[in-house]
Amino acid sequence: MQTNFYNSTNETGKTLEKYTSTALSQQERIYNYMKDYEGVGFSPSQILATVFKGESVPITSVRRAMTTLSSNSSSSLIFKTDIKYLGPMGRSEYTWMYARNTRADS
Numbered sequence: 103m104q105t106n107f108y109n110s111t112n113e114t115g116k117t118l119e120k121y122t123s124t125a126l127s128q129q130e131r132i133y134n135y136m137k138d139y140e141g142v143g144f145s146p147s148q149i150l151a152t153v154f155k156g157e158s159v160p161i162t163s164v165r166r167a168m169t170t171l172s173s174n175s176s177s178s179l180i181f182k183t184d185i186k187y188l189g190p191m192g193r194s195e196y197t198w199m200y201a202r203n204t205r206a207d208s
Contacts, residue, residue: 128159131154132149133180135149136199136200140200141200143197143199144198145189147164147189168198178201179200183198185197
């Protein structure tokens with residue numbers, strides 16, 4: 103699984119390694135959770151509340167991970183649906199689902 107840590111603060115060395123590793127771990131946890139619940143759509147706030155319950159993970163990290171997992175249409179690990187969920191801030195959020203038959207499943 104490829105990670106996309108957006109190094110907008112120009113980190114280097116051990117700090118960059120740590121942040122990249124954390125981003126990959128978040129992606130893996132989200133992917134595995136969504137794979138376990140194949141056919142169920144989840145919004146970023148739902149993922150935050152379940153996968154990262156009690157952890158200090160920003161919603162922006164969850165959104166980044168979900169976008170990265172769905173960014174390559176030919177080999178996406180998850181996909182964005184047209185289904186919306188009312189998020190905790192009273193605004194609609196799109197949901198994503200596990201993308202069956204991806205290269206990662208082989």
